[in-house]
Structures are given as structure tokens and as C-alpha cells.
Amino acid sequence: MSKNTKQQIAFAILTLAALIVVIPTILIIGFIFVKGSSAVTWEFLTSMPRQGMRAGGIYPAIVGTLYLVTGTIIFALPLGIGSAIYLTEYAKKGRLNRIIRLAIVNLAGVPSVVYGLFGLGLFVLFLGFGSSILAGALTLACLILPTVITASEEALKSVPKSYREASLALGATKWQTIRHVVLPHAMPGILTGAILGIGRAAGETAPILLTVAAFFLPRLPRTVFDQAMALPYHLYIISTQVPNMPDDIKYATALVLLGIVGIFFTIATSIRIKFKMSNKA
Template structure:
């Protein structure tokens, strides 16, 4: 009886500590988002979202920066998702277990912790200078793809490993090939976890400044890009510029820009979450 009471007390204490940790994360996040909405909602208008910037970006809108951000995030996902998922499939389903595989996985984990400015210098050297893409959308998207690949690969690997081995064995026993098993059995069950990795990648790609600073963004470019070899404005760098480099910039424009960036990231999150929920529902059915 005494031992049971002790276990109950320890369990309640553990739950209390975990609940407190959750509150310490959630409350500051909610306060930050609420503060940005409060300070920036006054700047949000049709003109602010759809107009070109003018008079040194102190008037007009941020439409080129919005379009540039959407192009970069879309291009990044188009490159990083197939490569990341394909790499995870190979490492989980096809690669031989051994020291080499452990070294590769350790390298991927280490790459996830590399500072973003290092990726920016890598993109500058490889895509801008060596491959001669110049400062362009394609150079920026490829650099951001390199940045989020470790996150997507790691999340996809864990999702693939979570699929029970019995599913694979049953499929193979019915005469399916290895690839048919991966494509029709393993991937559908792992897709919710894979999309979680994609969500994390989206958040990082949309908010980075250092990699795009060296590979794609322009200080002031009041026009839309005509090809993937053009420079663009982007919301993270635009927010940095108007907050630090332009004197007498109205505060509501700064916070309004931050609010728009937050909204774009949220839209991508919602789309990915809806797709993930649909996969979960179809898996249960």
C-alpha cells in the first residue's frame, strides 16, 4: 500500500512537471503571436498585401516579398521532399546495416545542427559561383533545400521505422516485390510522420534569412520575377531590412510584415496538417 501511494505521488509529480514544461512553452508562444497580431493588424489591408513598395518601402505594399517567399518555399519543397523521402527509403529499406550506414546517419544528424549562414556560404560557392546560377530563385531554393534535407530525412526515417515489420512480411509473402511493398504498404502508413518532417522543414525554410541573403534576395525590387534565374524580395530579409536599415519606418509596417510572414507559414502548416489527417483517416479505413 505504501509503495502504491509512493508511485501515485511520483506519477502526479511527473505529470505536474511535464504540465509546467508545456505551459512554459505554450504561454510565451501565445504571447508572442498575440503581440504581433496586436501591433501588426492595423497595417493589414488589400493595398498592403497586393501593392508594390514605394518611397523607400515606407509606403505601398509588400506584394513582391510575398510572391518571392512563396516561390522560394515552393521551390524548396519541390526539391527537398522527393530527395529527402527517397534518401530515407533507401537508408531504411535498402541500405546494408553496418558502420557505413551509422556514419551516414550521424552525418545527417550533424548537418541538421549546422548554422544556416554556413549553408548560405555553401550555396554562394556552389550554386551562385560554381554553377553560375547567379543570385536567383533556383540558387536560393536549392540552398534552402540543402538546409532542410536533414530534417526531412530524419523525420521520414523515423516514420518508416514505425511501420510494423509484419506489414512488410505479409506483403512479400503475397508475392509483392520489395518496391511494391514500400510503395503500397510502407509509404501510406508512414506518410503522416513524413508530413510532420515536411511541416518542420517548411517552418525553417520560410523563416531563414542568412541563406537567401547570399543567394537570392534583393534589397529593393518593386517588380515580380520573370524566371527562376531572377532575384526576388523575400519576407524574412525584407523584415530585417525595414527593422534595422530604414530610419523612421512605421512600427505597424514592421509588425504587419511579420504578421503576413506568420500567416503564410501557418497556411503551409494547415495544408500539410490537413493532408496528414486525411492519410491517417484513410489508413484507419
């Protein structure tokens, strides 16, 4: 068998694998759009739930989700990127470093309900934050930290060592080299990790169920110490706990959640493309 034939077979297998992943995803999104788009109206997006959540809108759940995702980004990204910089650029290579990296990788596979119990014990009970947006955002930040750290580390390692050496040879300090040379080139990869983390945080139910989510609130949260409704938990409730719930409302809620995640993805991807273009220039 010639090399070209082997290459064509490999490309065919990879293409098939990609299609197996992409096509069902497109079909699911299309199905949700068809079933729920008719119910997504301005009133649905901007009004409070009524009649046991069988009518009205999902405005409090949208606001609560935006608060939680924003808080998660504020807590997780600086800490995750800073940890990756330390492990990659400053930490000494050795057994302790390897143990820490192994622990971070293992934490990425911990079930989300375990993070929820951790957040309940630490943030809600021990630190006294109560069931609140702050406790929920901190719990979700812990959930996505391993993903952010791992992706950021790989992005920092992908920057050629010659870039660092050239900067140091010109008289720059180590921090100046990291800030002005390494980070700009690593930022597209770092943002990839951020995108994955944001997507997971926005769709999680178990952690917010134990730390922040409320079944129904007649008002919007006023401070970070208030409870909040959230779209993932709201979708779970109306799908399993509310009898005779119209199907179009369920699918419309899922569609709005996908839309919010898509907006955050679009913003992060735009920033990533901007950094890529500036690096090429």
C-alpha cells in the first residue's frame, strides 16, 4: 500500500469521525430551534414567570445566568491564567511540580456534583456566604479552573523558547518578557480554554442547585449575596417538576440557554481572532 493511499484512508477516517460528532450536534440544535423558536418572543425574554411558570417569561433566569457566568469568568480566568504562568515560567521542575500538574488534570474529571458539595460546605456553610450568587460563582470557578489552567499551560508551552531568549537578550526582565512577548502569542490558546470553561459553567445544574439556584423568585437579585434563578436549573424544574408544562416553553428555554452560551463563545472567539491577527502582523 502506497503512502498516498494510507494518507487518504487516514483522512477519510478522520473526516468520518468529525462527521459523527458534528452532524448529531447540528441535528440536536436544529431540533431545539424548530421546537422552541416559536415561543421565543420579547415578552418571553423580558417578563417574569406566571401561573406556576407555565406562562410569562424567563427574565429572572436569564439575568441570574448572566450574573453567574460573569462572576465565574471574573474569578476563574485571572486565577487560572496566573497559575498557568507560575507553573510554566517560574516553578522549578521536579516531583512537586509533576504532582501538582497531575492533581490539576485529575480535578478536571471530578463530577460536577462533587464540586457542588464542596461549594456547599466551603462557601455556603463554612465561609457564611449562604445560598448566593457569590457562592455559586466561586463554585463554578473551581469547576472550570482545571480546564483553564491546563489549556493556558499548553498555550504558554507552545510559544517558542527563542522568543523568550531574544527578549531577555535585549534587556527585558522575565515579567516583561512574559507580559509583552509570551502572553500575546499564547492568548489564542488561553482563550480556547476559557471558551471551554465558560460553556461548561453556563450549562451546569448540580453545582448551582446546591449553592445558589432558587425554584422561583418574584424579583431580581440585588446583591451578590442573594439567591438567583438560573436557566439550567429552571429548565430542569419545568421539565421534571412542573406538570402539564407546554413543550414549546421547555425548548424555548433550552434555545435561550444555547443562545447565551453562543454569545459568550462569539465574544471570546472574536478576541481570540484579534490576538491571532495582531500576532501575525
